[in-house]
Amino acid sequence: xxxxxxxxxxxxxxxxxxxxxxxxxxxxxxxxxxxxxxxxxxxxxxxxxxxxxxxxxxxxxxxxxxxxxxxxxxxxxxxxxxxxxxxxxxxxxxxxxxxxxxxxxxxxxxxxxxxxxxxxxxxxxxxxxxxxxxxxxxxxxxxxxxxxxxxxxxxxxxxxxxxxxxxxxxxxxxxxxxxxxxxxxxxxxxxxxxxxxxxxxxxxxxxxxxxxxxxxxxxxxxxxxxxxxxxxxxxxxxxxxxxxxxxxxxxxxxxxxxxxxxxxxxxxxxxxxxxxxxxxxxxxxxxxxxxxxxxxxxxxxxxxxxxxxxxxxxxxxxxxxxxxxxxxxxxxxxxxxxxxxxxxxxxxxxxxxxxxxxxxxxxxxxxxxxxxxxxxxxxxxxxxxxxx
Numbered sequence: 001x002x003x004x005x006x007x008x009x010x011x012x013x014x015x016x017x018x019x020x021x022x023x024x025x026x027x028x029x030x031x032x033x034x035x036x037x038x039x040x041x042x043x044x045x046x047x048x049x050x051x052x053x054x055x056x057x058x059x060x061x062x063x064x065x066x067x068x069x070x071x072x073x074x075x076x077x078x079x080x081x082x083x084x085x086x087x088x089x090x091x092x093x094x095x096x097x098x099x100x101x102x103x104x105x106x107x108x109x110x111x112x113x114x115x116x117x118x119x120x121x122x123x124x125x126x127x128x129x130x131x132x133x134x135x136x137x138x139x140x141x142x143x144x145x146x147x148x149x150x151x152x153x154x155x156x157x158x159x160x161x162x163x164x165x166x167x168x169x170x171x172x173x174x175x176x177x178x179x180x181x182x183x184x185x186x187x188x189x190x191x192x193x194x195x196x197x198x199x200x201x202x203x204x205x206x207x208x209x210x211x212x213x214x215x216x217x218x219x220x221x222x223x224x225x226x227x228x229x230x231x232x233x234x235x236x237x238x239x240x241x242x243x244x245x246x247x248x249x250x251x252x253x254x255x256x257x258x259x260x261x262x263x264x265x266x267x268x269x270x271x272x273x274x275x276x277x278x279x280x281x282x283x284x285x286x287x288x289x290x291x292x293x294x295x296x297x298x299x300x301x302x303x304x305x306x307x308x309x310x311x312x313x314x315x316x317x318x319x320x321x322x323x324x325x326x327x328x329x330x331x332x333x334x335x336x337x338x339x340x341x342x343x344x345x346x347x348x349x350x351x352x353x354x355x356x357x358x359x360x361x362x363x364x365x366x367x368x369x370x371x372x373x374x375x376x377x378x379x380x381x382x383x384x385x386x387x388x
Contacts (some may be wrong), residue, residue, distance in 0.1 A: 003062030006055060006298070008149065009267040009278060010048070012040040012084065013071035016107055018141045022175065022204075039076055040270040045084040047272050049091035051293035052210070056096045060299045064088075074108040074302040078116060085120045103127060103173060105139070105147060106154025106331055114157060118167045125173045125199070126155055126341065131188050134180045135347045152193070159194060171197030171238075178217040182225025190237050199240045202336060202355060204279050208342035210354045219358025226365055241336065245366050248329055249375070249383050264302070265374070274301075276310065314351040320352045326363045328386055333359060 014036045018024075037044075055061035066088055073081075085100065100122040117124055128151055129135045136146025158170040168188060172195050174185065182200075189195045200222070203214050221285045222241065229239055246252070267278040267289070275289030291301050301307060314334040317327035324330075332343045333353025341353040367380050 003059050004058070005063045005065070005263045006052065006061040007067060007263050007265045008048075009053070009067045009069050009265070010040070011036070011070060011267065011269045012073045013069050013075040013152060013211070014038055014270050015070040015075060017075060017107060018072070018139060021138045026305050036273075037270045039080070040084060042080065042083050042087065044270065045087045046091075048268055048293050051272075051298065052088070053095065055298035056092065058297065058299050059097060059304065060297075063099070064092055065099040065101060068100070068102040070103075072105060072108070073102055074104055078112050078329045082116060083122075084213065085116075085122075089120075097316075099123075101125065104154070105151055106158070106170075107147060107150040109154035109157050111350045114161045114167060117158075118161070119362075120121075121168075123168045124158055124170045126151065126158070126170050127173050127175075128152075128155075128189075129174055129177065130180045131192075132184050134185075135265045137179065138175075138177070147195060155193065169196060171195065171199065173199050173201060175201045176203070176218065176221050178213055178221075182221040182223070182227040184224075186225045186228040186232075186237075186239075190232065190235060194237060197238045197240075202338045202353075203332075204282065204338070204340060205354055206282055206340055207347075207351055207354055207374070209282065215354060215357070217358075218355040219361045222362040223365055224282050224360060226362060230369060242364075242366065244335075245329070245363065246370070249367070249370060249380060251383065264298070266298075266301075276307065277337075277339065278309075279338070282340055283343060310339065310349065313342075318342065318350045318352055324360070325381070325384055326360060328384055330355075330359060330363070 015038050027353070052061065052064055056064075066134065074083075088100075100120055101124070102117070102122050103125045106126045116122070127139070128138055128148070132146065132148040135148040135151070139147045139151075141147055155170060158167065161167045162169040172189055172193075175188075176182070186198070189198055202218065203210070205214055225239065226242060229237060229242060265277050266274050266276040267276065269289070270295045273289060273292060274291050280288060285306075288306060302311070314331065317330065317332045321327040323331055329335055330353075332349075332351070333339070333356065336359070337355075338353065339349060341355060342349045342351050344351045362374070370380060371377055
């Protein structure tokens with residue numbers, strides 16, 4: 001079996017300078033961060049790099065993306081961060097494609113950080129949930145103050161560096177909610193802030209934690225954002241949720257993009273322990289995160305029966321999807337990076353996504369747009385059925 005792209009969500013800081021009310025790491029009952037070092041050490045980074053080098057040598061990994069995460073990754077000292085980056089370059093650059101990304105609230109960005117982003121070619125995503133009144137209901141600091149203005153200051157610094165040809169243009173990561181329409185959010189991000197890439201994140205909920213409100217707002221939000229985006233196609237704005245669907249139906253490769261279903265995604269803590277996508281912590285299966293890079297190879301991890309079962313579930317639609325036209329693409333919601341949305345106690349991942357209705361209505365609108373643009377319904381159905 002050929003090697004796969006590996007996405008490593010690396011917790012370089014197990015603490016954060018803000019206190020988002022919805023944070024699954026700090027405010028949803030997960031106390032595991034308290035047992036971890038506050039920051040990733042150089043020694044632990046070297047161990048993780050050696051673990052990934054072995055994955056390449058074993059034929060498991062064909063390329064690697066390190067996503068510096070937290071907490072807030074910019075709480076590290078700059079020299080420490082640079083040494084961590086270099087550890088991965090030394091171990092991997094000569095044997096496979098290596099990419100760096102970083103997710104931040106942008107409040108600590110300064111000229112020194114901008115220089116490091118440029119030096120190590122790090123693509124930066126900024127977490128922001130909407131205009132000030134919306135963002136500051138949830139994304140607050142430890143004194144209860146809103147963070148919007150300070151985040152925007154960081155966004156502007158990143159954009160100014162990009163205009164100088166020094167670094168990449170930043171994108172935004174947004175947890176969608178019921179407080180603003182998708183169209184309004186799109187307009188604010190694109191028109192007011194000048195952003196050209198947005199990733200909308202579905203709620204991190206399971207069948208036993210989601211409320212009725214969660215089940216109802218996702219569809220209208222996505223449909224409103226889609227309408228605004230389609231009306232604005234000349235702006236060259238990329239919305240991952242929409243672009244991925246269109247690329248699938250039009251059979252277009254996406255540059256530097258890997259499907260969540262084709263990638264191996266692991267979360268590595270500051271002590272070198274690792275496990276699957278961190279949202280799986282909501283399931284209460286802490287033993288899924290007890291693997292250690294010093295003791296378990298990536299190949300052995302993937303052979304664990306629990307992980308094999310999750311991987312197999314992610315590649316197929318649950319029986320509940322029946323004869324849904326979208327199931328070969330959607331896989332019960334797994335295609336959108338939210339396997340946790342399929343989870344129900346006693347049924348594992350055997351349910352369809354908690355936001356299935358919203359997903360289907362959005363898929364239908366996107367398919368309708370393609371029909372209006374000249375793609376026949378028969379072509380769409382064939383491609384959804386995986387028929388050439």
